[in-house]
Amino acid sequence: MKILIVGASGRVGTILTLQLLALGHEITGTSRHNKPLFDHPNYKHLNLDITQQLAQIVAKITDDFDAVYCVAGSGTDEGLLQTDLHGAIKIMTAAESKGIERFIHLSFGFSLEPAKWKEEGLEELTDYGIAKHYADQWLINNTKLNYTLMQPCWLTETPGSGKITVNIQHHRSNSIENVANTLVAVLNNPKTFRKVISMHDGDIPIEEAINSL
Amino acid sequence: MKILIVGASGRVGTILTLQLLALGHEITGTSRHNKPLFDHPNYKHLNLDITQQLAQIVAKITDDFDAVYCVAGSGTDEGLLQTDLHGAIKIMTAAESKGIERFIHLSFGFSLEPAKWKEEGLEELTDYGIAKHYADQWLINNTKLNYTLMQPCWLTETPGSGKITVNIQHHRSNSIENVANTLVAVLNNPKTFRKVISMHDGDIPIEEAINSL
Numbered sequence: 001m002k003i004l005i006v007g008a009s010g011r012v013g014t015i016l017t018l019q020l021l022a023l024g025h026e027i028t029g030t031s032r033h034n035k036p037l038f039d040h041p042n043y044k045h046l047n048l049d050i051t052q053q054l055a056q057i058v059a060k061i062t063d064d065f066d067a068v069y070c071v072a073g074s075g076t077d078e079g080l081l082q083t084d085l086h087g088a089i090k091i092m093t094a095a096e097s098k099g100i101e102r103f104i105h106l107s108f109g110f111s112l113e114p115a116k117w118k119e120e121g122l123e124e125l126t127d128y129g130i131a132k133h134y135a136d137q138w139l140i141n142n143t144k145l146n147y148t149l150m151q152p153c154w155l156t157e158t159p160g161s162g163k164i165t166v167n168i169q170h171h172r173s174n175s176i177e178n179v180a181n182t183l184v185a186v187l188n189n190p191k192t193f194r195k196v197i198s199m200h201d202g203d204i205p206i207e208e209a210i211n212s213l
Numbered sequence: 214m215k216i217l218i219v220g221a222s223g224r225v226g227t228i229l230t231l232q233l234l235a236l237g238h239e240i241t242g243t244s245r246h247n248k249p250l251f252d253h254p255n256y257k258h259l260n261l262d263i264t265q266q267l268a269q270i271v272a273k274i275t276d277d278f279d280a281v282y283c284v285a286g287s288g289t290d291e292g293l294l295q296t297d298l299h300g301a302i303k304i305m306t307a308a309e310s311k312g313i314e315r316f317i318h319l320s321f322g323f324s325l326e327p328a329k330w331k332e333e334g335l336e337e338l339t340d341y342g343i344a345k346h347y348a349d350q351w352l353i354n355n356t357k358l359n360y361t362l363m364q365p366c367w368l369t370e371t372p373g374s375g376k377i378t379v380n381i382q383h384h385r386s387n388s389i390e391n392v393a394n395t396l397v398a399v400l401n402n403p404k405t406f407r408k409v410i411s412m413h414d415g416d417i418p419i420e421e422a423i424n425s426l
Binding site for chain 1 (some may be wrong): 267294340344
C-alpha cells in the first residue's frame with residue numbers, strides 16, 4: 001500500500017515507518033525538516049509543517065495514498081493547540097479533500113472521557129487531553145473518514161512484548177514498540193474501522209487482541 | 214430577565230454586568246473567586262471555576278436563567294485550552310442540560326476563518342484563534358443553543374463611542390465599552406439569533422448596526 005505517515009520523525013512514527021517498510025509498503029513520511037529520515041528504496045520524505053495554512057498542506061499532499069497515519073505530536077505544551085489539535089484536524093481535512101478514506105489517528109487514553117482525567121492520575125496532562133479530545137471529536141463527528149482512533153496512555157521506551165490489552169478501564173504504560181506494532185496491525189483490519197480503541201501493554205498477542213474487537 | 218454571566222470579573226464582563234443591572238435585569242455573575250464583584254440588590258455572585266469537571270459546573274448552575282453570556286477568557290496562553298476552549302464548551306453543555314436556550318458567546322474576530330489568521334497581522338494570536346475556533350465550531354455544530362457569536366478583534370480600554378461596524382472585512386480595534394454595549398443590544402434581538410457577528414468600532418449606532426443584520 002501507499003501510505004502517508006504524518007509525524008514520521010517522532011518516537012512512534014519512527015518505529016511505525018520502519019515496520020511498514022519491512023512489510024513492503026511504500027511510505028511517505030513527513031517531518032518539519034527537509035531531511036530524509038530513512039534510507040530505503042520505498043521511502044520518500046515530505047517536508048511538511050502542519051502548523052502551516054491548510055491550503056499549503058493540501059498542496060503538498062498527493063491524492064494517491066491508500067491510508068494516512070497521523071502520529072504527529074508537538075511534544076511540548078506550547079504546541080498543543082497548533083499541532084495536536086489544529087494541525088491534526090488540518091491533516092484530516094486534507095486527507096478528505098484528496099479522497100483518501102482510511103485514517104489512523106494516534107490519540108491518548110480516555111481522550112473522549114473527560115470525567116476520567118482527574119481520577120486517573122492524568123491531571124497534569126489535562127491540556128494534552130483537551131487538545132486530543134477535540135481533535136478526536138472532530139475526526140468522529142465532522143469527517144467521513146474511515147478512522148481508527150488508537151488511545152494508548154503513557155508511552156515508554158521499552159522493548160515491545162507483542163502483547164496488549166484493548167478497551168481498558170484504567171491507564172497503564174505502553175511500550176512505544178507495542179503501540180507502533182498495534183498501529184500496523186489495524187491498518188487493514190475491518191474490525192478496527194470507525195472504532196475508538198484504548199490500549200495498554202497486556203497479555204494478549206496484538207493480532208488476537210485486535211481481532212477480538 | 215434572569216441572566217448568568219460567566220466571566221463577570223473580566224474587562225468585558227464587568228461593564229456588561231453593570232449595564233445589564235442598570236437595565237433592571239437580575240444578574241448572577243461568576244468568577245473563580247468567592248468574593249462578590251458588585252454591590253447591587255439584583256446581583257448574585259457564583260464562585261465558579263470553569264476548569265472544574267463538567268458535573269461540578271452543572272451542579273452549581275440553576276435552571277431558571279433566561280440567558281447565558283459566556284465572556285470568560287483565560288487572559289494567558291497557558292489557560293487557552295482549559296478556559297477558552299474546554300471551559301467555554303462545558304458552559305454550553307451545562308446551559309443545554311439546564312434547558313437554557315439563549316447563549317451569547319464572546320469570541321474573536323475571524324475565529325471561523327483560519328485563512329485570515331496569517332494575513333491580518335493576527336499571527337501572534339494564532340493559539341488564541343485556534344481555541345476560539347473550536348469553541349465556536351462546537352457552539353454552532355454540536356449544540357442546539359440559540360446562540361449569538363460576537364467577534365470583536367482587539368479590545369481597547371477606551372471610552373465607547375456607541376458606534377460600530379458589523380460584518381467587517383479587516384480587523385480594527387474595539388472599545389471594551391462598545392463591545393459590552395453590543396452584547397447588551399443583542400440579548401433579545403431576533404436578528405442576532407443563530408448568527409455570527411464580527412465587529413469593530415465604527416460609525417453606525419449600535420442598535421442600528423444590529424438591526425441592519
